[in-house]
C-alpha cells in the first residue's frame with residue numbers, strides 16, 4: 041500500500057464571520073518533504089496551520105496527517121508532530137533548560153535538553169529565566185522545544201521571526217538536518233528568500249487560496265530576474281499603478297486589458313507586488329512571462345501611461 045502523505049488538505053475552508061481566511065484550499069505534502077508555505081500577512085497561513093493541529097475547526101473540508109484525521113485523531117497527530125506557532129509564549133520564571141526538560145517529560149522522550157539548546161545556539165543562556173529573553177532568544181527556545189522527541193512532522197509558523205542572521209542560518213541547518221533524518225518539514229513565511237533556501241516545494245497562498253504550488257527550482261527560475269509578472273485584476277483602482285511603480289525593485293508597471301504587467305528585479309519584489317495588488321482587493325490570478333526586447337521597449341515608451 042502506498043504510504044499516506046504527511047499532510048493532505050482537501051477543500052479546506054475556514055470563515056471568521058464574513059472573512060474567508062482559507063478558501064477551498066487543497067494540497068498535499070509528501071513524507072520527507074520540506075514544504076514552504078508562502079504568503080503575505082493575512083493570507084491565511086496561520087489559520088491553515090491551526091487547522092492542521094486542530095486548534096481551529098474547519099468551516100468545511102478536511103485535513104489529514106499521515107492518514108490521521110486532524111480533528112478526530114488530533115491526539116495521535118500531535119504525538120507525531122513538533123510545532124512552533126505564532127505568538128509562542130514562554131513561562132517567564134522558568135529557565136531555558138527547564139522549558140526543554142518540561143517538554144521532554146511531557147512527551148516521555150529521552151532527548152538531552154542541553155544538546156537541543158546547543159543546536160539552537162542557546163546553551164550559554166540555559167540557566168537564564170526565559171522571561172528576560174529577547175524576542176529572538178524566545179524564538180530559538182521555541183524551536184528547541186519543537187525538536188523534542190524527533191517528531192515525524194515539524195510545523196513551523198514563521199520560524200524566522202525575530203532571528204538575527206546567525207539564528208536564521210542555524211534554522212536553515214536545523215531544517216536540513218531534520219529533513220536528512222527523514223522528517224517532513226512544513227513551514228510558513230512571508231519572505232521568499234527564506235523559503236527558497238531550504239524548501240523542496242513551495243505553495244504561495246494569497247487571500248486564502250493557493251496562487252501556485254510547485255518545485256522550488258522551477259519557481260525560482262520563474263520568479264528569477266528577467267521575468268515580468270502578469271497579474272489578472274478585477275479593476276485598477278486609483279493610485280495602484282503609482283503605488284506599484286514606487287515599490288522598491290519594480291522597474292515598470294503598466295495596465296494591459298484586464299491585467300497589470302509589472303517588471304520586477306527579483307522574486308522578493310514579485311511577492312511584494314502580489315501582496316499590494318491583493319491588499320487593493322483586485323487580485324484574481326497571476327502568471328509570469330519572460331521579458332522580451334519588446335517589453336523592455338514598451339516599458340520605456342509606456343511608462344508615462346496610467
Ligand SMILES: Nc1ncnc2c1ncn2[C@@H]1O[C@H](COP(=O)(O)OP(=O)(O)OP(=O)(O)O)[C@@H](O)[C@H]1O
Nearest residue numbers: 056059061079080081082083084085086087088230
Ligand atoms: N480568530 C479570528 N477571528 C477573526 N478573523 C481571523 C481570526 N484568525 C484569523 N482571522 C483573519 O483571517 C485572515 C487570515 O489570517 P491568518 O492569521 O491566517 O493569516 P497569515 O497568513 O497567517 O498572516 P500573518 O503572516 O500576518 O500571520 C485574516 O484576514 C485575519 O484577520
